[in-house]
Amino acid sequence: MDRAELGAFLRSRRERIGPADVGLRAGPRRRTPGLRREEVAALAFISTEYYTRLEQARAPRPSREVLAGLARALRLSDAERDHLHRLADAPPIPAPGPPREVRRSVLDLVHRLPGAAVLVTSATLEVLAWNELAAALMEDFSALPRRDRNLARRVFLGPLTEGRRLYGVSDADAFARRAARRLRTAAVRYPDDPEVTGLIRELREGSEEFARLWAAHDVAAEPALTKTFRHPLVGSVTVDCDALEVTDRDQHVVIYTAVPGSPSEQALRLLSVIGTQRMTTPG
Structure with a gap:
């Protein structure tokens, strides 16, 4: 598990999402670009303390359930979700079958x-x-x-x-x-x-x-x-x-x-x- 890269990746994804993107009000005193840590934690159904430790490269390896919650909260693409799993040394679960829908x-x-x-x-x-x-x-x-x-x-x-x-x-x-x-x-x-x-x-x-x-x-x-x-x-x-x-x-x-x-x-x-x-x- 690459804790430093995982923390940096989570922070970069958090800062690119605005509150309105996830249905939150921005408020007049928001200074942090993107979402706050506690907001991501709430969306991912984990504690703010644990999410903070993840960004600070101090947390143990997250479970697949936590990674799924983070991917959902941060609105990660398929490629970003796979990257998140690899940073956490938890290879993503294979897709159920070959995609058949043509873009x-x-x-x-x-x-x-x-x-x-x-x-x-x-x-x-x-x-x-x-x-x-x-x-x-x-x-x-x-x-x-x-x-x-x-x-x-x-x-x-x-x-x-x-x-x-x-x-x-x-x-x-x-x-x-x-x-x-x-x-x-x-x-x-x-x-x-x-x-x-x-x-x-x-x-x-x-x-x-x-x-x-x-x-x-x-x-x-x-x-x-x-x-x-x-x-x-x-x-x-x-x-x-x-x-x-x-x-x-x-x-x-x-x-x-x-x-x-x-x-x-x-x-x-x-x-x-x-x-x-x-x-x-x-x-």
Whole structure:
């Protein structure tokens, strides 16, 4: 426990909050910036003496209950709450499961890139959001039940597309390795989440490849720079692949773009017109 840093951190967070922020009256004689120590103590349901000793680096290690009360009283963000726990040598309790709600600003970004195929994936590679071009290039995710939107389940357990897995993408084997590594990270972050443990158990039992990759215990990143989709209507579509990390949600925004002026860019433009419909010839 770093008592000095803990005390300094608590003091800095206390001084940035005004009384009105927590429903208190400022009063005419307030000289202390932010909240008073006794006000924080009251909001956290601890004694003023103990809180004062915490700021002065003289108190014993606070319990998780005290840390939770301080985080609530000081209106700490998720990152600040984690930092508080680490300063107190009490690692935060893991989140119950991977966040599935996509922030509004991220959703807006997904739909503001009409020339790119964009999707958002969770820590377990569930497709959470997508734009129309991503659906046309890969699959109409809106027509699938939630469990079938998981790319890890799809790459290891199928189904196949024209004899190829994962939409006929050229780097399916490399993606499978990345998926196993990402799921191992998710298993550490969300050890008590039944969906995470259930997905891993399903893949280990249903896929010899996944069982082998899981046993390797690899966690190093393996970036994908380009890949080629084999699309049933427009043929091969080669795209650059960029992934932006949304750290506070443990999500990735995956962006597929084609080289300007290339046949693949023309194919994406055609897909943007076709959408998710399938053209057939009347019999």
